[in-house]
Amino acid sequence: xxxxxxxxxxxxxxxxxxxxxxxxxxxxxxxxxxxxxxxxxxxxxxxxxxxxxxxxxxxxxxxxxxxxxxxxxxxxxxxxxxxxxxxxxxxxxxxxxxxxxxxxxxxxxxxxxxxxxxxxxxxxxxxxxxxxxxxxxxxxxxxxxxxxxxxxxxxxxxxxxxxxxxxxxxxxxxxxxxxxxxxxxxxxxxxxxxxxxxxxxxxxxxxxxxxxxxxxxxxxxxxxxxxxxxxxxxxxxxxxxxxxxxxxxxxxxxxxxxxxxxxxxxxxxxxxxxxxxxxxxxxxxxxxxxxxxxxxx
Amino acid sequence: xxxxxxxxxxxxxxxxxxxxxxxxxxxxxxxxxxxxxxxxxxxxxxxxxxxxxxxxxxxxxxxxxxxxxxxxxxxxxxxxxxxxxxxxxxxxxxxxxxxxxxxxxxxxxxxxxxxxxxxxxxxxxxxxxxxxxxxxxxxxxxxxxxxxxxxxxxxxxxxxxxxxxxxxxxxxxxxxxxxxxxxxxxxxxxxxxxxxxxxxxxxxxxxxxxxxxxxxxxxxxxxx
Numbered sequence: 001x002x003x004x005x006x007x008x009x010x011x012x013x014x015x016x017x018x019x020x021x022x023x024x025x026x027x028x029x030x031x032x033x034x035x036x037x038x039x040x041x042x043x044x045x046x047x048x049x050x051x052x053x054x055x056x057x058x059x060x061x062x063x064x065x066x067x068x069x070x071x072x073x074x075x076x077x078x079x080x081x082x083x084x085x086x087x088x089x090x091x092x093x094x095x096x097x098x099x100x101x102x103x104x105x106x107x108x109x110x111x112x113x114x115x116x117x118x119x120x121x122x123x124x125x126x127x128x129x130x131x132x133x134x135x136x137x138x139x140x141x142x143x144x145x146x147x148x149x150x151x152x153x154x155x156x157x158x159x160x161x162x163x164x165x166x167x168x169x170x171x172x173x174x175x176x177x178x179x180x181x182x183x184x185x186x187x188x189x190x191x192x193x194x195x196x197x198x199x200x201x202x203x204x205x206x207x208x209x210x211x212x213x214x215x216x217x218x219x220x221x222x223x224x225x226x227x228x229x230x231x232x233x234x235x236x237x238x239x240x241x242x243x244x245x246x247x248x249x250x251x252x253x254x255x256x257x258x259x260x261x262x263x264x265x266x267x268x269x270x271x272x273x274x275x276x277x278x279x280x281x282x283x284x285x286x287x288x289x290x291x292x293x294x295x296x297x
Numbered sequence: 298x299x300x301x302x303x304x305x306x307x308x309x310x311x312x313x314x315x316x317x318x319x320x321x322x323x324x325x326x327x328x329x330x331x332x333x334x335x336x337x338x339x340x341x342x343x344x345x346x347x348x349x350x351x352x353x354x355x356x357x358x359x360x361x362x363x364x365x366x367x368x369x370x371x372x373x374x375x376x377x378x379x380x381x382x383x384x385x386x387x388x389x390x391x392x393x394x395x396x397x398x399x400x401x402x403x404x405x406x407x408x409x410x411x412x413x414x415x416x417x418x419x420x421x422x423x424x425x426x427x428x429x430x431x432x433x434x435x436x437x438x439x440x441x442x443x444x445x446x447x448x449x450x451x452x453x454x455x456x457x458x459x460x461x462x463x464x465x466x467x468x469x470x471x472x473x474x475x476x477x478x479x480x481x482x483x484x485x486x487x488x489x490x491x492x493x494x495x496x497x498x499x500x501x502x503x504x505x506x507x508x509x510x511x512x513x514x515x516x517x518x519x520x521x
Binding site for chain 2: 024025026032034035036041043044045137139141142143144193195197199200245247248249250251252253254
């Protein structure tokens, strides 16, 4: 697996219709809002979770594509696999607590984790959880996604024609109904920025195939993340900037500024309710030399 | 400032976590010298050089916001690991991500912009072909073109830091009017002393006219 040779930045647009893309635990699972602008937010870790889930679905634990941060995974079994696979005996006194004194062996352990786990290669991991296999910084960095326009979360009350306990049934003298609440955003188009460092990819062995899989995950991850809370979510656009060199050929903010998302009807009175209400343009003239733009879908 | 560099950095959010409030993270009011060093090293660093931050200009008003996220819980206790090693099995050491949830709030800065003034010294690892001029040129060239080893960040990786080089003769932007008065930011982390088993060292940060003067690493004012 040869590591990628180019630096990349990407702009990722996804939308939600009548759903909650990312609940805020501080606000009773209301969609996250930026309190200053009322724009919706989706955290980086939310997107990463979906990418991990997609890869584990798509690859079904194929060799080298295991997912370390599994839902319901046993992290330390994974670590122990590394120790066992490389046949390194635990230190008599410290057990598996510390990295082996021998730095080469420690590096071997980390390399083994990178080879076998897609998400360690991609996002990195802190593996100092008792059974120690070192710390990895991954090449891919994702920032918070925020919506293009302010969003208005709606609270939808729903009823359930059943109750949970006998006591509730008695309290209602056999009426047996409960009320619940859902929070939805009627429509929101979200924009996320991401970065891929070729130099860190060299250290974790993040390859071109991995990158292709990563783009594929961004394209399809919402297709496998359907649930009652999510509503309809879809990846709308992925604009990738590929630099000619590993260090990059242009500042990231210049590239991001070249992508503008505007309302399709500049004087439109009605709030946006579909992706057709927006127009995404990439200002090709503003892209410096040495950077190529790919639009993935 | 013959050997100095000036780098302007800005971003939507930042979290320079206070070491005394790491669980539910609370950010310092401004960029710390150690985070500034990290930003510079993300653009250019070699073992032959050591960055030293001289001055930090704060350009935008200091504002906070709270974000709560699901995070993975704590580490395992070494004692239980030792026990498992003795038994030769990891049974009972299970760590389920979604059963080991901690919801943690982070109080982070919003809409930040700084100018970092820094210089570097050559270290003992510098070879015969490492000169100050060479590394200075590399840094300036990269910062000018927006090149970096990895995208620098504002304390944590989910908050990327945009950067641009301030050329010689280019003035530092005016700080916001709310920063004119002198402010005492209290004890702030200067950096971690890696030579002495990661001891953090602190200094008394004072901001006047938006400028924090950072005392030299080995000076009397920096205390472990």
